[in-house]
Amino acid sequence: MSKVYNFSAGPACMPEWVLQKAADEMLNANQSGMSVMEMSHRSSDFEKILGDAKDRLRRLMNIPEDYEILFLQGGGSLQFSMVPMNFNKNGADIINTGQWTKKAIAETKKLGKTHIAASSADDNFTFIPKITQDDLDPDTDYVYICENNTIYGTKYKNLPPHEGKRLIADLSSCICTEPINVADYDMIFAGAQKNLGPAGVTIVILKKDMLEQQNENIPSAMLDYKTYVDNNSMYNTPPTYGIYMVGLTLEWLEDVIGGLEEMEKINHKKANMLYDYIDQSKLYSNPVNPQDRSYVNIPFVTGNPDLDKKFVAEAKERGLVNIKGHRTVGGMRASIYNAMPVEGVEALIDFMKEFEEKYA
Amino acid sequence: MSKVYNFSAGPACMPEWVLQKAADEMLNANQSGMSVMEMSHRSSDFEKILGDAKDRLRRLMNIPEDYEILFLQGGGSLQFSMVPMNFNKNGADIINTGQWTKKAIAETKKLGKTHIAASSADDNFTFIPKITQDDLDPDTDYVYICENNTIYGTKYKNLPPHEGKRLIADLSSCICTEPINVADYDMIFAGAQKNLGPAGVTIVILKKDMLEQQNENIPSAMLDYKTYVDNNSMYNTPPTYGIYMVGLTLEWLEDVIGGLEEMEKINHKKANMLYDYIDQSKLYSNPVNPQDRSYVNIPFVTGNPDLDKKFVAEAKERGLVNIKGHRTVGGMRASIYNAMPVEGVEALIDFMKEFEEKYA
Numbered sequence: 001m002s003k004v005y006n007f008s009a010g011p012a013c014m015p016e017w018v019l020q021k022a023a024d025e026m027l028n029a030n031q032s033g034m035s036v037m038e039m040s041h042r043s044s045d046f047e048k049i050l051g052d053a054k055d056r057l058r059r060l061m062n063i064p065e066d067y068e069i070l071f072l073q074g075g076g077s078l079q080f081s082m083v084p085m086n087f088n089k090n091g092a093d094i095i096n097t098g099q100w101t102k103k104a105i106a107e108t109k110k111l112g113k114t115h116i117a118a119s120s121a122d123d124n125f126t127f128i129p130k131i132t133q134d135d136l137d138p139d140t141d142y143v144y145i146c147e148n149n150t151i152y153g154t155k156y157k158n159l160p161p162h163e164g165k166r167l168i169a170d171l172s173s174c175i176c177t178e179p180i181n182v183a184d185y186d187m188i189f190a191g192a193q194k195n196l197g198p199a200g201v202t203i204v205i206l207k208k209d210m211l212e213q214q215n216e217n218i219p220s221a222m223l224d225y226k227t228y229v230d231n232n233s234m235y236n237t238p239p240t241y242g243i244y245m246v247g248l249t250l251e252w253l254e255d256v257i258g259g260l261e262e263m264e265k266i267n268h269k270k271a272n273m274l275y276d277y278i279d280q281s282k283l284y285s286n287p288v289n290p291q292d293r294s295y296v297n298i299p300f301v302t303g304n305p306d307l308d309k310k311f312v313a314e315a316k317e318r319g320l321v322n323i324k325g326h327r328t329v330g331g332m333r334a335s336i337y338n339a340m341p342v343e344g345v346e347a348l349i350d351f352m353k354e355f356e357e358k359y360a
Numbered sequence: 361m362s363k364v365y366n367f368s369a370g371p372a373c374m375p376e377w378v379l380q381k382a383a384d385e386m387l388n389a390n391q392s393g394m395s396v397m398e399m400s401h402r403s404s405d406f407e408k409i410l411g412d413a414k415d416r417l418r419r420l421m422n423i424p425e426d427y428e429i430l431f432l433q434g435g436g437s438l439q440f441s442m443v444p445m446n447f448n449k450n451g452a453d454i455i456n457t458g459q460w461t462k463k464a465i466a467e468t469k470k471l472g473k474t475h476i477a478a479s480s481a482d483d484n485f486t487f488i489p490k491i492t493q494d495d496l497d498p499d500t501d502y503v504y505i506c507e508n509n510t511i512y513g514t515k516y517k518n519l520p521p522h523e524g525k526r527l528i529a530d531l532s533s534c535i536c537t538e539p540i541n542v543a544d545y546d547m548i549f550a551g552a553q554k555n556l557g558p559a560g561v562t563i564v565i566l567k568k569d570m571l572e573q574q575n576e577n578i579p580s581a582m583l584d585y586k587t588y589v590d591n592n593s594m595y596n597t598p599p600t601y602g603i604y605m606v607g608l609t610l611e612w613l614e615d616v617i618g619g620l621e622e623m624e625k626i627n628h629k630k631a632n633m634l635y636d637y638i639d640q641s642k643l644y645s646n647p648v649n650p651q652d653r654s655y656v657n658i659p660f661v662t663g664n665p666d667l668d669k670k671f672v673a674e675a676k677e678r679g680l681v682n683i684k685g686h687r688t689v690g691g692m693r694a695s696i697y698n699a700m701p702v703e704g705v706e707a708l709i710d711f712m713k714e715f716e717e718k719y720a
Binding site (some may be wrong): 003004006008009010011012013014016019020022023024026027028032033034035037038039040041043073074075076077078080081085106107110111191193197198199200201217219220221222223235236237238239240241242245319321322 | 363467
């Protein structure tokens, strides 16, 4: 098959600029005479790659100096455990917005007191619960959210209140899709495989003073954020090639796209095109509360499971792939992260129109 | 710099055949229209990549059907914790052969009874301690070894006795360098970044009945081997590109090299060439007991730290890079894993001769 438009929820499409550069440098990166995969993580060549990636992320997201940037392994799923292992002393307040917070809740419960401050489960997670300080347990250490839910297509447009508590957020599907104020958070984590690179690298942005209130007796050096802080993410061999790919993606964001304000404009344009078309369509609908809609994960259904199936199959033949919705929502889902070009969304809408004319 | 010979201890040199194929497929793998990095881990394209990698490893290592093959993240360092979390109920017997078992001992001590059955610390880890069953604590669940010590250049040629106990071995630096009898072990783990691919993938070969004697209350699904067994290593997003690169490296081992018997012949040839030269030299020496010498990590010193430094610098100018020894041993270390061609070792010996003539 020739080049396709890949609407996968993650691992997801990556900028062609990044992949082409990676291909060109595969056997000889930066005149080192070797592939990045072959470099010792203790070499100056690799230290520069890691340092450049951190510097670019700090510039792009405007990360204050009192925050550490760490590279870990294990994805969001290991963070679901590391967060309470390190920081749940008196309890955690979690807002349940679907699959990814449900998993975080299950892991947090194994390790300490867990209070569900709010949940949108009763309406199949089609909205973001609005909470007040009164909804929080007064004793907990932190409030935990998943900022953009990949499966249900929801997104926090305003952060929840968390007076006297830390705010910890899973940004796996929205990191670097828009500018944010990092100082509003105490910890951010994100798997790279949606907006920033390949699977196998987790980015953690941690306010330094969080280390002053860690749990004692963390069961492993590898599960202790301090290990990563103290060793510049190189206590052991980090996922070197993944970090290099994150660095290339950040280079693309900064030098080709022109930064997160520009990226946000493109992402809003893509999302608005698709939502506008869906909302005026007689065939398709999006189940999410309009004010809580994600800019990057857009589920839609025809209301007829057989027709949904036909849509997915015919779209695939047209090179619009991985558009099947998650089984808990059904229908279709277009994940249109940073790397999805406007032309990809246009091609999808063109196909949706044709399909609607044919089958409506 | 043009192509170099890279003697790094890990991440380490990789077969050019593998890197070239990865470069060629970077933008369109297996006619999918996308990079492997862009593939959903739930897609049939990726499932085939993972399945093929497992099948090849099973064939190459002749892994019996009652062993699972798992792909994890976190390197050997996370295994140092996961092994006791899962399997240390009544204690662990560990044989200390240097840095990597020291780290395993430190992590095991946090989690349960830890008995050092033997150690070569008194002689700077230049030999493999020979133990008898009497050296073991009768109560422990397993005996733990690091089969090839990357830093000190030692290698078990015979496995230790472990009657009534499981045997768990870290094969990070020697996996697939030679045929082994997998049935002699209950669990094998190895970071990929020395002989099998890039950093960020850990291979675990686990005898299925080990799951019958796991600890209860493992603190996280991500730290429980059963999670990986039950979900074909895809409970969460695995390091997809790393697994693909492991698959390509196994393809090279099987189809280009011709299997592990052939690989062992080449590795013995390279090691013998270098040891023979060192042993007859008046300038260089290798500190390891001859019967315990590694085939893939060969430390050597001149006895003069200033001359060692000069050696490293002049070698680098000749394209023989990353040959500096670990700080705990000093001098030089040639890591000559599977992917190091015979020509690389010849070029090193040629340079060593010249250097000896010039400075001896």
